[in-house]
Amino acid sequence: MPIKLALWQGESVAGDRGRALSEIARASRAAGQMGAAAITFPELFLSGYERDDLGELAMTQDEVAGHLSPMAQRAACAICIGYPERLAEGIANSAICLGADGQVLANHRKIQLFGQTEATRFVAGDRYTTFALAGRKAAVLICYDVEFAPHIAALQGQGVDLILAPTANMRPFEHVGHHVVPTMAANHALSIVYANYCGREAHLEYFGESSITGPDGRMLARAGQHPCLLIADLPDDYEPAHLSTQSRDFRQVAP
Template sequence: MRIALWQTPHPAAGDVAAALRRLEEAAARAAAQGAQWLVTPEMALTGYLIAPERLAELAEPADGPLAQAVAALARRHRLGIAYGWPERHPDGAKPWNAVQAIGPDGHRLAVHRKVHLFGAADRERFTAGEALAAPFEWGGWRIGLLICFDVEQPAAVRALARQGAQLILAPTANMIPYDDAPCLTLPRLAAESRVAIAYANACGAEGDTRYGGLSTLVGLRGQVLAQAGRGPALLIADIPD
């Protein structure tokens, strides 16, 4: 399995059109290098720590215009895409912090809503998800989805592994100074559960918050297969069978 991790700053002021253009560029580059899946950061298409009211305005259902745009992009480049966006809550509550996996044929495969919200900033903007999404089958692999603080929870990683997951795709917006997550926690949890983890982090800043980069691909035995630096990057690496 060849994975591309797109390490990028969040779009300015919720500029979704600019984010989609940049995603198109990243997908074209990833596909040209033989990647089968592209993983974006958490909230990559709208911005993350923007005003809660603006975030709620940008929220869409899982089959909304953003999903349709990503599906078209996936079909065009024959590339699976796991992307982060705010999912509209049907009851009018705060949106969910969500990741959706869309296959190379443009079909929606799974949605996960972040269960473990991190701090007041998350709680101010989002409704917590109630359960982990079940892994989905693709290309002979069983693939799970988690988001940022979720993938740091041993119980969450173990639960997906017990359901047969061999790979977890994890959009992330991990902040400086929490480098222990990609450098220590992920290798340990991957080794314990015998599951690979594709962790795509943001970089740059939103207001006073600086994101740490260090997007990381961890193998089934906890080995770090590839890791980005602090700045923008398209990290592409293979997970051995």
């Protein structure tokens, strides 16, 4: 069925949880008023990404759900957002998705930790996270996760046709937003909501340019370099001849 999707591209809240919750409430309410089934926020949006105090800012899944569940219900819109998740064994770089009824739909832990800093800060996830969203089979991948074709192919093989991707991507990696994300969508015939930061945080400069890409690889909506609410209609009547059949056509060649 057709679905309207939204994302919020914003600046880091720099550890200010109250500011984060205020932005989430405003953006999700606006998205819901415009008929969006779901809104996606950036990676670690509840805390900020480049911080040394994530241990102090981390919350359990239940604590995050307690904050966000009433917002999703008031907005009548599902919310997907990144946060530092407190675990017994450390902190995970996680993203939670709550349905428009306030119930937890999914909680994904980032599989592909980026660089030595993330590897030191976080416990890596070890599984995919799929769920039903407005008649679609959806999944969550976080930032670097979505750059790995084997992960996209595995999800597509499970019937996933929509990926929500909270992201914290910075210069000089603009090519990921420009080329990698739409290519992943096109090659695997699924849609990707890529919600990035904009502005600066510590030594990082985020390139923004969040996007909503259809299964034919075309960007249905794309942001610039400033905070914005992005919304796009994702139709369900794509011409089959315009969609990739790589998963069916691939021929394994012996090494």
